[in-house]
Amino acid sequence: MSLAMNIVDIACKTAQQNGAHKIQSIEVEVGKLAGVLEDSLAFCFQAVRKNTPAENAKLQIITIHGKAHCISCDDSFDTDTFFTLCPECDGLAVEIIQGRDLKIKSINVD
Template sequence: MHELSIAQSIVQLAEQQARKHQASEIEELELEIGSLAGVELQTLMFALESSVKGTMLERARIVRHDIAGEARCGDCEAVFPVETLFSPCPQCGSYYVKIVRGKELKVKSIVVKSKNKE
């Protein structure tokens, strides 16, 4: 279950950034997760829920943005939605496609509470 290690890495990254800015806690964590990122969303969210216990993120609101897959055909330049990594172009049938959206798995923003403003 690599979702647990991903969740733990997200928590570590968020806490590292919060400490860097002398925060007392993290109020909000905003994530972007693409449909082609190779993670099971429900499993990741469950792992994240478990991983935040006892951390600066314990009371944080977690905002998730799901990014749909999108590709561009290298032959006819059509842009189209994709649900799998190896989808042919619906216009010309070519497999020379480049995924342009949907592989994201990133922390978009972190909202922290300053130690000075408790």
């Protein structure tokens, strides 16, 4: 819920700074490893946008898939979970390099 509130806050402040009164849509990048459930975010968004310039705004979620890098064998691979062994060497020394994103990319305003 607080993430949805942040999204509406940031979008409304940006709109205000740009002299816009109405937000048509908000584009948000959500990584698969960001710890955020897209459906819940969309649900909360509907509740928190009321009585704001984003009241009728559409939430457009862009899913960012996860990527990991193996420190042991230097392999990079796609993953949407944290508990992944390296598919090349079965090693544990895997660092997530993409998919933690939780970012407002852009807004469309009137």
